[in-house]
Every structure is written in structure tokens, then in C-alpha cells.
Amino acid sequence: MFQGAARGDQQLPRGVVVASFETYEQAQAAIAKVSGADADLAGLAIVGNDLKIVERITGRLTWGKVAGAGALRGLGFGAFIGLVYMLFVPEAISSVLLFPLLGLAFGILLGVLSHAMTRRKRDYASVQQVLAGRYDVMAPQQTAGKAMHIIGQRGTPVPAEEPEAAPTAQQPAAPAMPEQLPPPGAAAPPEQPSDERR
Secondary structure, eight states: OOOOOOTTOOSOOOSEEEEEESSHHHHHHHHHHHHHTTOOOTTOEEEEEEEEEEEEEEEEOOHHHHHHHHHHHHHHHHHHHHHHHHHHOTTOOGGGGHHHHHHHHHHHHHHHHHHHHHTTTOOEEEEEEEEEEEEEEEEOTTTHHHHHHHHTOOSOOEESOOOOOOOOOOOOOOOOOOOOOOOTTOOOOOOOOOOOOO
């Protein structure tokens, strides 16, 4: 079950990436594996990377489909209102049937009107999903090694975020000192005898 995050916990989890998977179900199975080994689950997190919004087209919208969908929504809403009315006014059972019929009519009317307003821009039905290209299982530094061993993925834990090293300024090379030449007219220095024995 998903639970709302605490107000003070609005940052990405920190720790070490102990495993990466292509699907969310695989990442869930890895967490379940760690839980089955009675290991500490505190601090574990599943992080989705490379998020993409995928809209899958399910078909073309026709007047019949729009009217049918509106009728179902209106009928359900009208039945709910009728049941609530019957709880407060039990003697008016005969009038309770009126609410589903009114909901049916209003559902069809609203569905047709909304389709007429957006028909030129959107005449198809679709379903949207938010998918990630990769799911990382992260663990705190203290328990990362054990979690990786339990999950069984080979490799060494990789820090989730590594600060980029600032480029170091290279010191300019010292200019080469020119070889000192004897002043003009001076005698050349005598050659030093070689220490090599011939």
C-alpha cells in the first residue's frame, strides 16, 4: 500500500544503489526478498529514473460510445443518490427509481455535449501511464552490503549521487632557463676529464 510522504520528507532518498531493474515488479520482488531474509528494511527505497508519460490509444470515440459511457456514469450516480434518499425517507420507495433515470438522462446529455465540444481536437479514447526506464533499489550505507548480498546482483554498491570533482587549475609550466653562454671574447672553459676508464 502506498502511503503519503511526510511533509518534511520531500527530498530524494540518500544512500547506495544496490540493484537496478527494468520493471517495478522486479524491484518489488527484490524488496520482498530482503524482507524474507529478516533484514532491516528501514531506509530502503525504490527510485524510478528516466520517467516518461505514455499515452496508449484504445480506440476511436463515436457518438454511441460517448452516449453509452455517459449513461453508465449517470446511472451509477443516480442510483447512489436514490439509495441515500431512501435511507432518509424510507416511505418514498416509489420515487427512488426516479433518481437512476434522471442520472441516466443527464449522463447521456453531458457525455454528448462534452464530446461535441472536443470532437475536432480529440476524437479518440486513451489511457495515460507514467513509466520509468530503470528502477533502482537504494539502501543506507550501513546496510547496503547486506541488501546487495541478499538480492544477489553482482557488482559493488554504487553511490547514488557522486559530487563532480571541480576542475583543478593547472599550474603554468615554468619557462625553460636559457643556457648561459660565455661572454664574447672569453676563453672556452676547459673540458672536464672523463671518469670512464678505457
